[in-house]
Each structure stands twice: as C-alpha cells, then as structure tokens.
Amino acid sequence: MLTVVFGASGNVGRHVAETLNSVGAQVRLTSRNPDPAVFPAGAQVITADLDRPETLPAALDGAQKVFLYARPEGIDGFVAAAESAGVQHVVLLSSAAVVQIDPMTNPISWMHHRVESALEASTLAWTFIRPGMFATNALWWWRDSIRNEGAVRLPYPDARTAPIHEKDMAALAVTALTEPAHHGRAYVVSGPEALSMRQQVHHIGEAIGRDITVEVSTADQARADLERTAPPFVAEAILAGWKAAADEPPQVSTTIEEVTGHRAQTFAQWAKDHAEDFR
Numbered sequence: 001m002l003t004v005v006f007g008a009s010g011n012v013g014r015h016v017a018e019t020l021n022s023v024g025a026q027v028r029l030t031s032r033n034p035d036p037a038v039f040p041a042g043a044q045v046i047t048a049d050l051d052r053p054e055t056l057p058a059a060l061d062g063a064q065k066v067f068l069y070a071r072p073e074g075i076d077g078f079v080a081a082a083e084s085a086g087v088q089h090v091v092l093l094s095s096a097a098v099v100q101i102d103p104m105t106n107p108i109s110w111m112h113h114r115v116e117s118a119l120e121a122s123t124l125a126w127t128f129i130r131p132g133m134f135a136t137n138a139l140w141w142w143r144d145s146i147r148n149e150g151a152v153r154l155p156y157p158d159a160r161t162a163p164i165h166e167k168d169m170a171a172l173a174v175t176a177l178t179e180p181a182h183h184g185r186a187y188v189v190s191g192p193e194a195l196s197m198r199q200q201v202h203h204i205g206e207a208i209g210r211d212i213t214v215e216v217s218t219a220d221q222a223r224a225d226l227e228r229t230a231p232p233f234v235a236e237a238i239l240a241g242w243k244a245a246a247d248e249p250p251q252v253s254t255t256i257e258e259v260t261g262h263r264a265q266t267f268a269q270w271a272k273d274h275a276e277d278f279r
C-alpha cells in the first residue's frame, strides 16, 4: 500500500512521512524542488507541484493513499490525476477556518473550502483535518525578535489561542491514513489548552532560560510586521484572528486524544522541543 506525502518538507508533512516510515509503510515523498539535505537517505522522493497538474500523474502512479496540502489552484487537476491513478483515500490538511469563518468573506477559509469541496465532489474517499492555530506560527511571528532583541510585540497580548503541536496533527493524519474508520470524517483540532499570547511567550522564555519582554503594539504596527513575511490578505486575516481571539476564547477540542489515543502536547512542551530555534 503506497502513500504519497505532499509537502514532505513541511512542518506537518515531514512528521507524517517520518511516522509512516516508522510504522513500516511504503511512502513516496514529494517536493517542488527536492533538496537531498532535507529528505532521509534512501527515501523515495519525486518532484511534484500541486499547482502544475501535469507533474501529478508520475507522483501518484501506483498510490492508494495521499496526504495533501490545500492548494486551490491545482485541485481539479489533482482530483483528475488521483482518480485516474486509482488513489482510494486522501487525508487533507485543511483548516478550522472553513467552519469558523464564512468562506465568501475570508480568503483563508475560501482556499480550504474550495479544496474540500473538490474532494467531496470526487470519487475519492477523504478525511479532513481542520486545525486552528499551529504552534509553529510562533517561529514565524516571534523567532527573530526573540533571538535579536529578547522581545516580542503583540497588539493583543491577552488574546487566547489553543496552539497545536505539529506532531499531534501528523499523528492524527497517520491514524486517518492507516485505520479504516476515518473516511468521510472532518476533524476540528486544537491544542489542549487556551493560552494568552503573553503566556505563550512566557513558555518560550522558560524553555530557553531567558526573560522575554512583551511590548504592546498597535494593530497598524502588527500589520506592518506581518506584511514583512506574508501577503497583505494573509496579514489581515491573521490580525483579524488575533482580534477575535481577544474578544472570545477559543474552543478547546479533545480530538487528538479521541482519535489517536494520545494526549495532545502542551505549548510548554512544544517550546521545549523548539528551544534551539529561539536561542
């Protein structure tokens, strides 16, 4: 039984690939530009781009299962290629945004909704993983300022989120790929606890043994910071998410434990796992 893992260099995809390997599954990894330094020696790696459907038949040849990232641009080509390759089941890394925010008004919700809809309309069996906030966002948002200044700037320091460890999402995906009960299921996923952003920064400080200063910024400053590494529509969506989280605490789900049988990992544990990234 061959499983193709798209995004096998990604935060979640790399752990999906590692975990499948560790249980002895036959795995093919994809990347748009495979870098031998990134993938384990001996792994089956193929060049594929979900936005370029002509690259997909070779990637999917002989596969029964797929771990997929949401790429709306090429999803119809992916469905056609997967159906003709005889793929049976696709586990999609989607987003809780599809059920929390109207896809017609929010581009992040729309892109995941578009991909889910195409899979639902296909002959493929599917499982949707719909996470809220990834813990890895802390690397993106705060790593540089923690390393360089020992500080973070937060427009809504008391906004609470329930960050999810990437290994928990991967464990959920592997369970869905390797056990039969998950076809047609959509799992909304959160981390195990709601924490303010100030508390999250504190956990990172504890993990690296350093006091990190929290400076309160304006929404305009935060937008400008985000736009250094993200397109404006993504920056705007993140800022709106933070503002909403300041007004209303997140729902904490028990999905990880229910589906995988293992407790979801805390943000404090995530910070320890990534301490070197912040030093």
Ligand SMILES: NC(=O)c1ccc[n+]([C@@H]2O[C@H](COP(=O)([O-])OP(=O)(O)OC[C@H]3O[C@@H](n4cnc5c(N)ncnc54)[C@H](OP(=O)(O)O)[C@@H]3O)[C@@H](O)[C@H]2O)c1
Binding pocket: 006, 007, 008, 009, 010, 011, 012, 013, 030, 031, 032, 033, 034, 048, 049, 050, 051, 069, 070, 071, 093, 094, 095, 096, 130, 131, 132, 133, 134, 136, 137
């Ligand atoms: N961050 C959050 O809080 C959050 C919340 C909910 C849902 N999500 C979902 O999770 C995704 C991010 O997951 P992550 O952190 O694991 O991602 P990541 O670390 O940024 O990795 C993305 C992976 O996707 C692959 N990729 C990008 N464009 C591709 C394309 N056109 N064709 C094939 N592969 C492509 C990349 O592989 P190569 O570069 O090697 O090709 C990379 O391995 C988001 O895009 C979103 O859909 C995120």
